[in-house]
Amino acid sequence: MNGSFWAMGGYARYVWPCFAAAGIVLAWNVWSARRYQLACRLRARRMLQAGAE
Amino acid sequence: MWTWFYKLASPPYVYAAAAALLPWFCTLALVTIGYGLVDGLAFAPPDYQQGDAFRIIYVHAPSAWMSLFAYTTMAVAGAIALIWRIKIGHAVAAATAPIGASFTLLALITGSLWGRPMWGTYWAWDPRLTSELILLFLYVGVMSLRSAFEDPARGDRAAALLAIVGVVNVPIIHYSVVWWNSLHQAATVAKLGKPEMSASMLVPLLSMLLGFMLFFGAVLCMRLQGEVLNRERQARWIREAVK
Numbered sequence: 001m002n003g004s005f006w007a008m009g010g011y012a013r014y015v016w017p018c019f020a021a022a023g024i025v026l027a028w029n030v031w032s033a034r035r036y037q038l039a040c041r042l043r044a045r046r047m048l049q050a051g052a053e
Numbered sequence: 054m055w056t057w058f059y060k061l062a063s064p065p066y067v068y069a070a071a072a073a074l075l076p077w078f079c080t081l082a083l084v085t086i087g088y089g090l091v092d093g094l095a096f097a098p099p100d101y102q103q104g105d106a107f108r109i110i111y112v113h114a115p116s117a118w119m120s121l122f123a124y125t126t127m128a129v130a131g132a133i134a135l136i137w138r139i140k141i142g143h144a145v146a147a148a149t150a151p152i153g154a155s156f157t158l159l160a161l162i163t164g165s166l167w168g169r170p171m172w173g174t175y176w177a178w179d180p181r182l183t184s185e186l187i188l189l190f191l192y193v194g195v196m197s198l199r200s201a202f203e204d205p206a207r208g209d210r211a212a213a214l215l216a217i218v219g220v221v222n223v224p225i226i227h228y229s230v231v232w233w234n235s236l237h238q239a240a241t242v243a244k245l246g247k248p249e250m251s252a253s254m255l256v257p258l259l260s261m262l263l264g265f266m267l268f269f270g271a272v273l274c275m276r277l278q279g280e281v282l283n284r285e286r287q288a289r290w291i292r293e294a295v296k
Contacts (some may be wrong), residue, residue, distance in 0.1 A: 005094075008106070009104040009105035009106070011105050014166045014169060017166055019090075019112060021112075021162045021163060021166075029272045030272065033276045033279070037279040040282040040283045041295050044286045
C-alpha cells in the first residue's frame with residue numbers, strides 16, 4: 001500500500017472515518033445481537049432449572 | 054391452504070431455521086463485504102468529479118438502502134402479526150428495529166462526512182436528509198413504544214401500529230430527490246437496466262449491498278433466536294433448544 005492510497009486523493013479525513021464508522025456499526029451489531037442471544041438463552045435455562053427444582 | 058404458512062411461522066421452526074441459516078449468512082456476508090471493500094477501495098477508479106471521496110458510496114449507499122429495507126421488513130412483519138395474529142411477526146419486528154436503526158445512523162454519519170467536501174456542509178435541512186433523520190426517530194419511537202408497556206403484548210401491538218403508519222416515510226425518502234429540489238444526487242444505480250455508473254465502480258457497490266443484506270440476515274437470525282427464546286420460555290420445546 002503506497003501513501004497515495006491512504007491519502008485518498010486528499011479526502012482521507014472524510015473517507016476513512018466513514019469506513020471506520022461502518023466497521024464500528026457492523027461490529028456493534030454482531031456484539032449486541034450475540035449478547036442478547038446468550039442472555040435470553042441463559043434466562044430460559046435458569047427458568048427451566050427453577051421449574052425442575 | 055394456510056397450513057404451510059402457519060407452520061413456517063411456528064416458533065420452533067423459525068428458531069431452527071435461524072440456527073441453520075446463520076453460518077451461511079455469516080460466511081457469504083464476509084466474502085461479499087470483503088470483496089466489495091478491496092475492489093471498491095483499491096481497484097475502482099476515482100470519480101471524475103468527486104475524486105476518491107466517491108468511495109464513501111461503498112458504505113453510505115448500502116447502509117441507506119438497508120435502513121429502508123429493514124424498516125419495510127419491520128412494518129410488514131408487524132402487519133402480518135396484527136392481521137393474522139402470528140406472534141412470530143412481532144418477534145421479527147422487534148429483532149429488526151435495532152439493526153435498522155444502526156444502519157440509519159450509519160447512513161446519516163457517512164452522508165454527513167460525504168456532504169462536507171461535496172456540498173461544503175455536514176448537514177443541510179434537505180428533503181432526503183431530513184426524511185432519513187425522521188426514519189431514525191421512527192425506529193427509536195418504535196423501540197421505545199415496545200418497551201413502554203408493562204404488558205409485552207400491548208407493547209408489540211402499539212409498536213407494530215407505529216411501524217405501519219411510519220412506513221409512509223419510506224417512499225418519501227426514496228422519491229424525495231425527484232419530488233423536491235435536493236442537494237442530494239438523484240438515483241444512479243436504481244435506474245433499472247441503465248445505471249449511470251461504470252461497471253468497475255458498480256460491481257463493488259453491488260457486492261457491498263449484497264454483503265450488507267446478508268449481514269442483516271445474519272444479525273436478524275441471532276436476534277430472532279433471542280426474541281423467540283424470550284417469548285417462548287414457557288414452551289416445552291425450549292427445553293431441547295437451550296440444552
